[in-house]
Amino acid sequence: MSHEKLTRMANQIASFFATQPGSDQAQRVAEHLKDFWGPEMRDELKAHAAADDSDLSPLVRDAILLI
Amino acid sequence: MKDFVIPDDRDMGTPAKVGAAVTLSVDGFDVTVPEGTSVMRAAAEIGLKIPKLCATDSVDAFGSCRLCVVEIEGRRGTPASCTTPVMEGMVVRTQSSKVKKIRNGVMELYISDHPLDCLTCAANGDCELQDMAGAVGLRDVRYIAPQAGGLANHFEPRSGAEANPEWMAKDESNPYFTYDPAKCIVCSRCVRACEEVQGTFALTIEGRGFDSRVSAGGPLDDFLGSDCVSCGACVQACPTGTLQEKSVIELGTPERSVITTCAYCGVGCSFKAEMNGDELVRMVPYKHGEANRGHSCVKGRFAYGYATHQDRILKPMIRDSIDQPWKEVSWEEAIGFAAARMRGLQEKYGRKSIGVITSSRCTNEETYLVQKLARGVFMNNNTDTCARVCHSPTGYGLGQTFGTSAGTQNFDSVQYTDVAVIIGANPTDGHPVFASRLKKRLRQGAKLIVIDPRRTDIVRSAHIEASYHLPLRPGTNVAVVSALAHVIVDEALFDETFIRERCDWDEFTEYAEFIKDVRHSPEMTEILTGVPAEDLRKAARLYATGGNGSIYYGLGVTEHSQGSTTVMAIANLAMLTGNLGREGVGVNPLRGQNNVQGACDMGSFPHELPGYRHVKGEEVRSIFEDLWGVKIDPEPGLRIPNMLDAAVGGSFKGLYCQGEDILQSDPDTHHVAAGLAAMECVIVHDLFLNETANYAHVFLPGSTFLEKNGTFTNAERRINRVRKVMQPKNGYEDWEVTQLLAKAMGADWQYTHPTQIMDEIAATTPGFANVNYAMLEERGSVQWPCNDAAPEGSPIMHVDGFVRGKGRFIVTEYIATDERTGPRFPLLLTTGRILSQYNVGAQTRRTENTVWHAEDVLEVHPHDAEVRGIKEGDWVKLASRAGETSLRATLTDRVVPGVVYTTFHHPDTQANVITTDFSDWATNCPEYKVTAVQVGLSNGPTEWQREYNEQAQQSRRILPAAE
Numbered sequence A: 001m002s003h004e005k006l007t008r009m010a011n012q013i014a015s016f017f018a019t020q021p022g023s024d025q026a027q028r029v030a031e032h033l034k035d036f037w038g039p040e041m042r043d044e045l046k047a048h049a050a051a052d053d054s055d056l057s058p059l060v061r062d063a064i065l066l067i
Numbered sequence B: 001m002k003d004f005v006i007p008d009d010r011d012m013g014t015p016a017k018v019g020a021a022v023t024l025s026v027d028g029f030d031v032t033v034p035e036g037t038s039v040m041r042a043a044a045e046i047g048l049k050i051p052k053l054c055a056t057d058s059v060d061a062f063g064s065c066r067l068c069v070v071e072i073e074g075r076r077g078t079p080a081s082c083t084t085p086v087m088e089g090m091v092v093r094t095q096s097s098k099v100k101k102i103r104n105g106v107m108e109l110y111i112s113d114h115p116l117d118c119l120t121c122a123a124n125g126d127c128e129l130q131d132m133a134g135a136v137g138l139r140d141v142r143y144i145a146p147q148a149g150g151l152a153n154h155f156e157p158r159s160g161a162e163a164n165p166e167w168m169a170k171d172e173s174n175p176y177f178t179y180d181p182a183k184c185i186v187c188s189r190c191v192r193a194c195e196e197v198q199g200t201f202a203l204t205i206e207g208r209g210f211d212s213r214v215s216a217g218g219p220l221d222d223f224l225g226s227d228c229v230s231c232g233a234c235v236q237a238c239p240t241g242t243l244q245e246k247s248v249i250e251l252g253t254p255e256r257s258v259i260t261t262c263a264y265c266g267v268g269c270s271f272k273a274e275m276n277g278d279e280l281v282r283m284v285p286y287k288h289g290e291a292n293r294g295h296s297c298v299k300g301r302f303a304y305g306y307a308t309h310q311d312r313i314l315k316p317m318i319r320d321s322i323d324q325p326w327k328e329v330s331w332e333e334a335i336g337f338a339a340a341r342m343r344g345l346q347e348k349y350g351r352k353s354i355g356v357i358t359s360s361r362c363t364n365e366e367t368y369l370v371q372k373l374a375r376g377v378f379m380n381n382n383t384d385t386c387a388r389v390c391h392s393p394t395g396y397g398l399g400q401t402f403g404t405s406a407g408t409q410n411f412d413s414v415q416y417t418d419v420a421v422i423i424g425a426n427p428t429d430g431h432p433v434f435a436s437r438l439k440k441r442l443r444q445g446a447k448l449i450v451i452d453p454r455r456t457d458i459v460r461s462a463h464i465e466a467s468y469h470l471p472l473r474p475g476t477n478v479a480v481v482s483a484l485a486h487v488i489v490d491e492a493l494f495d496e497t498f499i500r501e502r503c504d505w506d507e508f509t510e511y512a513e514f515i516k517d518v519r520h521s522p523e524m525t526e527i528l529t530g531v532p533a534e535d536l537r538k539a540a541r542l543y544a545t546g547g548n549g550s551i552y553y554g555l556g557v558t559e560h561s562q563g564s565t566t567v568m569a570i571a572n573l574a575m576l577t578g579n580l581g582r583e584g585v586g587v588n589p590l591r592g593q594n595n596v597q598g599a600c601d602m603g604s605f606p607h608e609l610p611g612y613r614h615v616k617g618e619e620v621r622s623i624f625e626d627l628w629g630v631k632i633d634p635e636p637g638l639r640i641p642n643m644l645d646a647a648v649g650g651s652f653k654g655l656y657c658q659g660e661d662i663l664q665s666d667p668d669t670h671h672v673a674a675g676l677a678a679m680e681c682v683i684v685h686d687l688f689l690n691e692t693a694n695y696a697h698v699f700l701p702g703s704t705f706l707e708k709n710g711t712f713t714n715a716e717r718r719i720n721r722v723r724k725v726m727q728p729k730n731g732y733e734d735w736e737v738t739q740l741l742a743k744a745m746g747a748d749w750q751y752t753h754p755t756q757i758m759d760e761i762a763a764t765t766p767g768f769a770n771v772n773y774a775m776l777e778e779r780g781s782v783q784w785p786c787n788d789a790a791p792e793g794s795p796i797m798h799v800d801g802f803v804r805g806k807g808r809f810i811v812t813e814y815i816a817t818d819e820r821t822g823p824r825f826p827l828l829l830t831t832g833r834i835l836s837q838y839n840v841g842a843q844t845r846r847t848e849n850t851v852w853h854a855e856d857v858l859e860v861h862p863h864d865a866e867v868r869g870i871k872e873g874d875w876v877k878l879a880s881r882a883g884e885t886s887l888r889a890t891l892t893d894r895v896v897p898g899v900v901y902t903t904f905h906h907p908d909t910q911a912n913v914i915t916t917d918f919s920d921w922a923t924n925c926p927e928y929k930v931t932a933v934q935v936g937l938s939n940g941p942t943e944w945q946r947e948y949n950e951q952a953q954q955s956r957r958i959l960p961a962a963e
């Protein structure tokens, strides 16, 4: 899958959890990714982040560490 | 297995009532009925048929024919039993020489102005006038025409030598029924049915006395040109052959009937399929159907002709590659070919390289088997359903807030609502029978708020006017719904007791803090949403304080990048105002296709096993693992858009697609086409060579809902039986086809009837625990959850508490979609559907329904049209960053300036060439409802449309069968 798409989707998820109260937003982004994305998509995202995470929102970067 | 029930649907004469018990005596028998019941109905309750013509139990009595007169002790004269309410202790006599004489006189008059061609009349044997003539013992008619001139009448084309001025030709303009004025007895049942049952008010009685006639109005005074929406309610109500189905005229009166369920929309209407042998003569809405209560719309009632359409493919076909023509083969060969290819792909590219798409049009049992095929035979979770592209945000949003993915009410609940809020749904077109029931309630005084970019029909129609229509800019749903919540919290209109009892109070306070912020106020959001703040405030007050408030929403809510957030915002509104857990309130997703609810329930989603249980749960997996004897993958599989992406990327290679046309229905057609083209085995299982089949290697012919057994679950969670009324023309019911494929791939499945599949569902899925066919046979239908905790099923959910325990308020911040207008694409396109067509139109386009909608058109505001030089009916090009197409424009102020609208029923238009791959953040439900576009004049189909048609033509070639 193209990273633009993957990145957009991940950032979109993060944009929702970023608005939620509490301090566990990164945790919840990670949960969401684990619940709804297959492992291949998560791996792709991780690989992309490892190469260049500049287009990922900070919350996604934090979440990636948790998955 | 007994698949037939003999319906008891006697006409009781007048509608049922509820009220205190009243006991009276009719012909010496005591009978107890609710207060307000008519004497006629009371008599019918104990099996006494009082002759009648102008009364029928679908409409209020009118008392015009005087055939139903009776004698009542202590009363003078002979009151009409249909308009006389029962009284305690009343003593009624339905027969006496006096009433006999009156009835005889009445019938004599009617018959004197009625043609006596009973033997050749299409209604012969199904005519109440005929029955009544018999019942009252009419033997001769004393009015005789003089030799020279005729007696004034309505039925003879000529009177003596002259043309009879009273005679009118048959109106055959409607494709499905005729109106023959010569046979009309002016009982007005049709007029009342159109008003009371359908709510369209298309018919009137014109003139008085002898001159009175039924009139459809409109310029030509014919049915097709009138406001008539062809629901058939008047045909149903007509006691004579005046309004008559053309199919009955052609095929004769039916001799048996089978109760089944409409396969079109999520209302899930019950029908009697009336048959002659194995030929379907007509579909008649079933009075005891609890979703529709005897009503129907044009689709279910009349648009079943696709089942026998010549385009239907009845033989399996295969080909090596999609540039070849199709080759017709035996079932064995097709299944063998498909199984070998799929297994081959898995060997070559891995276990996860193939998947399935289940259908929201097929039965629960079929859907269950298809996901079982993925999980238990393909050994992966690559299963998804087209519900992905419509209601997946409902699943997520309601699951998060209430704990389960389903509407909270039954349809009957609308009878008790005081304020109905419709958000992003167009019920008169999309869910017509529900709309009729809602309109009935609105005419009784309930209030209506409509939140929609477009002025839909329900905003203003006969005897109905919404209190508020909030015409929001597409894509700003969250801002509008949050602003409603802001007003409710800000003005302290919330229901504190309810919230304290039923919801998590801490979450509420957090939420209240959030929503109180002035950035959510209608005044601040107005500039963004285009909704006048004053109207929005008033609407919020009305919903919060107007009594029972109910919310009905549709795809205008879900198909957005913030679809799931909007669903949660709606749930917040209902919890804030305590509008949950009883009749007349609730949160109700209006599901598009007939079995969207069922497809979701049955575990079609890649992350969920049946019953909305995540695959990561070991206890859940083990239930299925023990039963199926396999290991289930604990990781979620691919969703439809992910499958397509993976296909383009080269890792996804094979797809079994049952009853869906993803190429036409999914967004960004170019991308879908690229994904399909990259696969090495696409198996399409459908009735027709649909658009997706252009890219398929195996075509497995499907069976229609008339040809199989199973169940559908409608939008109110009602499990309705689908019954086989004829043998499958393709040879197999769809569940059998899936089983053949599974077996060819090594599975040991031994189902012989869908009842066994339902038993397996019940055994594995708690909400279905007590559901079985025997029970459905007895009860007709049941709403899940149906288990030991709710043995009778659950008409209303969350009655004493939420499924998840405490209701959860969730903060819903508005985040603008990335899809924005700009100089290149300055307009917003939103999409929808219309009454006579269904979804991608594969079925309805193959019926006479096309008289109402021959092509998709683009609605443009006159202002936007003028600056572009567009006139009514011009060909225009519609372009977005994803692609372009062309279609005809129509000018209307239903849409506001800046917004254009079209439907997506026709493959020639391919509205989805335009829609983009943006999607809901939580579920990837595509953002169909917002696309930035430009519109300009064009001179016909675009390059893409031409190329597409060529490719389709090429791809649809079928080799003549080998001798």
Ligand code: SF4
Pocket: B190, B193, B194, B195, B198, B200, B201, B202, B203, B227, B228, B229, B230, B231, B232, B233, B234, B235
């Ligand atoms: S078919 Fe329906 S809408 Fe048309 S006239 Fe009859 S009742 Fe009215």
Ligand code: SF4
Pocket: B183, B184, B185, B186, B187, B188, B189, B190, B191, B214, B237, B238, B239, B240, B242, B243
């Ligand atoms: S068309 Fe039928 S229902 Fe209508 S007034 Fe005539 S007889 Fe009655």
Ligand code: SF4
Pocket: B262, B263, B264, B265, B266, B267, B268, B269, B292, B296, B297, B298, B299, B300, B301, B431, B432, B433, B434
């Ligand atoms: S399409 Fe919907 S409303 Fe119309 S008859 Fe079928 S289920 Fe009922």
Ligand code: FES
Pocket: B051, B052, B053, B054, B055, B062, B063, B064, B065, B066, B067, B068, B069, B080, B081, B082, B083
């Ligand atoms: S049936 Fe009662 S007056 Fe016609």
